[in-house]
Amino acid sequence: MSSPNPELRRQVIGIYKELLHLGRDYPAGGLAYFRPRVHRAFMANAHLRDDDAIREAIARADYVRKGT
Numbered sequence: 001m002s003s004p005n006p007e008l009r010r011q012v013i014g015i016y017k018e019l020l021h022l023g024r025d026y027p028a029g030g031l032a033y034f035r036p037r038v039h040r041a042f043m044a045n046a047h048l049r050d051d052d053a054i055r056e057a058i059a060r061a062d063y064v065r066k067g068t
Contacts, residue, residue, distance in 0.1 A: 008054045015061045016042055022065065 016038065023034030045057045 005051055005054070008051060008058070011058055012042075012054070012061075015058060015065060018065055019061065 019038050020031070020035060023038060024031050026034045041061075045054075048054050048057060
């Protein structure tokens with residue numbers, strides 16, 4: 001199994017951190033509520049190795065980020 005593209009990895013980690021930062025102000029319990037859900041969503045895609053699939057997942061996460 002090959003390691004993911006370093007640039008994509010940086011983007012994934014960056015959006016994960018951004019979502020956690022936004023989760024601090026989440027009304028339904030703040031970070032304690034938000035963090036496990038974000039973590040679960042990202043772990044569900046941890047198996048991705050194809051650059052195109054990773055880009056699609058990043059686009060979905062970015063859509064969620066813009067919606068919060």
